[in-house]
Amino acid sequence: MWLAIDQAAKQLGDAAGDEVSKGAKALVRKLFRRPAGPVEVPPLTREQITSVRRHVLELAAQHGLDVEKATALADAVAVRLAAVDGQAASDPDPDSDQGAENNAQ
Structure with a gap:
């Protein structure tokens, strides 16, 4: 029984770690992505x-x-x-x- 609980806890930990890893990767991508370029503002009348x-x-x-x-x-x-x-x-x-x-x- 302890083996089953240990295995379930390990799987939960792995799943949580995967989600944190995905979130961290997304954050790093967002922080370091290149800007889209200068914004064109139409001339003023x-x-x-x-x-x-x-x-x-x-x-x-x-x-x-x-x-x-x-x-x-x-x-x-x-x-x-x-x-x-x-x-x-x-x-x-x-x-x-x-x-x-x-x-x-």
């Missing part, structure tokens, strides 16, 4: 860049940045986004003075 610029102005105002610095920051962000997307970066927002005035209030 002019409206999206304008929206980001306005959001930067709002956040800058909330954090106490004066209007001149906030506008410079927002313009720099918009120009950078436009340049990354290959758009003309000369005028990120045609109503930039209006946006700065709205955020100053």
